[in-house]
Amino acid sequence: MATATLSGYEIHVDEEGFMTDPAEWSEELAGFLAHQIGIDELTEDHWKVIRFLREDHATEGTTATLRRVSTLGGIPVKQLYALFPKKPAKKMAYIAGLPKPKGCV
């Protein structure tokens, strides 16, 4: 596990850059993380997803799948692809400061 410094924040990350300690995350940091993967502005729709992921992780201890965000968070998968293009499951976890989704076994 490595540490990285992003816009003055010191964070713990895995080898792919996913944050490993959700407590180090902040809303401001989310903006910087998003910028790093090519999402320049976090809209209210992005925030709806990020907040769901954060709250779900706090109770479940795992990063929600696209289906879970869609079924329980009420944000359709199609919209998740529009908000976080190409690899939404990984991108939204990255911005929300949560571990990389395990891809289910």
Place this chain on the structure above:
Amino acid sequence: MKHLVVLGAGTAGTMTVNKLRPRLDPAEWRITVVDQDETHLYQPGLLFIPFGIYDAGDVVKTRREFVPRGVELVVAGIDRIDPDESRVIFEDGRTLDYDYLVIATGTHPRPDQTPGLTDEALHDTIHDFYTLEGAVALAEALETWDGGRLVVNIMEMPIKCPVAPLEFVFLADWFFHERGMRDRVELVFATPLSEAFTKPIAARHLAHLLDEKKIAVETDFYVEQVDPERNVLVSYDERELGYDLLVTVPVNMGAEYIARSGLGDELNHVPVDKHTFLSRDYDNVFALGDAADLPTSKAGSVVHFSVDVFTDNFLRHVESLPMLERFDGHANCFIESGFGKGLLIDFNYDTEPLPGKYPLPGIGPFSLLEETEVNHWGKLLFRWTYWHVLLEGRPLPLPSRMLMAGKRRVEP
């Protein structure tokens, strides 16, 4: 008199009642196992049916054969569980009260979850092999197919036996070779994952095999819909993948009564403690096997290792003693790779599949993550073991905990 009710007389439910009946005093404990039908299906055998290696008769027996004396088998559809009243309500209105409940009704393919995967489309140019009807229909289709592009796709994870779709493409490669038509078949494996398998080291070994066998892989392919008019799979990121023959692995979900009972997650799998299988919401409800939301493979081997841990824990739990055994997520899967060979993988929650020997370190006879003939024979012999040893709860000389002995650590 206390009453243990087990829902599901498949691999997990049958093993559970066979393990527990001898250890629960008949004067104190009544045990009932419930299933919606009489037929026990050897699910690992379904893979072989499309290629004519097994037929339907090889994979079915009656459930009663494996239900031990002193356990009542009830054949009925379940409407719902009322966990606050500790009661099971059947579709015909009957009820069954329990002191302890084990949910073991598995997970099932749900083509209805994907737009376009209609009943009319299935069994024409679209097939599946996770049901007996599907596997038999696919055998007939392959018998007369004259070539083209065969796409094998996974709709969504998790699915039961996550290596089976890969085995299917490996066996298809062999099957078309044997029939002298491999040059007329393009094989494509499409997965929503970013690699061929969920675990990186095994994924690398399998990617190498896929490449060697000239099987194309389409990754990150999360299907939004099937268009059976145009014979095309459409992904959420708007890629299209055409097929002449589609072998699909539909979304897998737990039984609907679990949703009706308010006991399931978004896929109707029951959230449990991953080390003890105890429901996170009810102290007298457990879920075993594919029905649970365990973060390991949905596979018979997981059930086998789980039930060993569960039995000891259950006997303590009913005495209000702490559950001492902790399940480590141990899974162990043969992977058929065609041409009379196979691989074996052995892993748990924390350790991904590694190369080495199993079960005896340095000796085997099985080789981990390596194609051998012995592994293939192990897979074929397993059917006998399943019917004659495992279901009846007889011990196999394999520890339930995964061991590092015999494995070689590899740089990730």
